[in-house]
Amino acid sequence: MTRKIYYEDSYRKTCNTHIVQQHKDEIGLYVVLKETIFYPTGGGQPHDTGTMNGVVVTQVEREDGEIRHYIETALPEGEVTLELDWNRRFDHMQQHTGQHILSAAFAESLGYETVSFHLGTDLLTIDLKTPSLTSEEALHAEDLANRIIQEARPIETNWVSREELINYPLRKHPSVEEDIRLVIIPEFDYNACGGTHPRLTSEVGTIKVFDWEKHKGNVRLQFVCGDRVRKQLQGKHEAIRNLTSTLQSPEGKLVEAAEKLLHKQKDQEKEIESLKEQLLSFELKDLVANAATKVSYTYIKGAFTHRPIKELQTLAQNITEEYNQTVVVLTVQNDEKLQLVMAKGSEPAVDIRSVAKLAFHLINGKGGGKECLVQGGGEAVMTPTEFLIQIEELLD
Incomplete structure (x- = not known):
């Protein structure tokens, strides 16, 4: 070995x-x-x-x-x-030791034990055995951890037997039975660990908690240590600088500027929806004006390109609700897809689902729906207008 x-x-x-x-x-x-x-x-x-x-x-x-x-x-x-690769090794030393210190700080000051730990390429996480965590608690533990770092306490390692563990106030007992390695920060943290660690807490540099969330009944906390703090700070500084330029706002008023922008966007979205409703209303009148009279119903059709299928569903439903003697057929091509919406009012004795099934077969497609509304699509093997002609023949 x-x-x-x-x-x-x-x-x-x-x-x-x-x-x-x-x-x-x-x-x-x-x-x-x-x-x-x-x-x-x-x-x-x-x-x-x-x-x-x-x-x-x-x-x-x-x-x-x-x-x-x-x-x-x-x-x-x-x-x-x-x-x-020394840079990678020293980064892991900083992060792993920082995790020891932060976990001990949560346990010492708040009684929250760490149940799992992950060292990622950008962030670290620990899962704390608590259902919730406040900002004040997180800051309190972070402050304690950084005080331990600043005191430049020694980090000791000691190989012990299972019987000797009774002499150490371990936060968690190891699962191994022999060759037990303890990593010790005297009078603060005693931990069974096989990882790599520096000689002094000061070499960790600093610890910064970023965020936390609930995870399987516990709290998963994100943080970084050492040189990663500087890198994260640089990334956030660049993001803020870009935002101040984009939003034309000083750093202290970025939140206010962003909220104004979001409110403006919501107002614009409402205005767009209102204009869309008006457009659909005009389209409805235009389609009705060009309707054809069949033996037992009024036939309304329309061919489109680059229109959301949901808009056409709304248009078809609006027509059949207002004119219950109608059958509506709308086709649209979106990129390589040819789509169909068929609807009927309450009066026509037309099985639009059977007609649509035959229509979908023509374009190698599929769809479904209710007795009064069917939608679906397939391949754009013909134009929307040509598809309308085929469907009208099926209806006749």
Whole structure:
């Protein structure tokens, strides 16, 4: 089994070691080493990356009691030089230790225990065992966590047996029975953890809570630590700067400017809906004026392009509600789709569903509806006007 150098010294960036075996699995080509500085995925922390004799290490996983280093190309047997992607490693050290500190702060100040943890590429999340969280509580825990960071407390590691755990006030007891590694911030946090951590809390830099939401009866909290705070701040600063330019408003009045814009948009949407209703009213009169008289009903038809099918449904229903002796057929082409709306008033003894079924067959389509309203569509194998002619023949 690979010796865990990364447990012993999180700061070790290079290492010379030997390949024990080289194989391939469903993920890809991997090597097992005599010893390693690469951290495998586990405990909520992602794996390290880097190089092995210059060959990129893309993934590191623990499988069947061994640590598998997945590489892009095969390596000759013998000694290899490992080199970490240090920026990634140190980021994970900051984030993981920041999570320890923030979780301890919630437990210490509010009694909210952390039940799960995830370290993502942009944000971190912890699930707190509480049904709700207030802004004041979140800020209180964040302040405590940052005080611990500023005090530059030492971060210690200690290997203990199961029997020795009684000597430490652990927040959560480990699931393993042996080789238990404790990460300790004296007089604040005692945690069983195999992850990578800095030597002092001050190296975490800072912690910032962003948001939280309810999740499966708990609260899922989003936050970042260390250099990620600066990156997030830069991103938010650029977004605010763009908004101040777009909205022509100073930063302090962005919310007010956005609310005015939203109110204006709602007013415009109401005005548009009113104009659409007027347009449909004019279209209704125009279609009725050009209606044809059949033996037992008045036939109204219309062919369109680039019109929402819902608008035509509304138009057809409005006509049949006002003129109950009518049969209405409206066709429309939207891109490569040919669509149909058929409606009838209460008087005509016409089975529009049967007619529509035959019509849909002509365009390799399908549809459905009620006795007085049918809609559907298919392929644009003909123009809307040609489709109308075919439907009128079916009706006749």
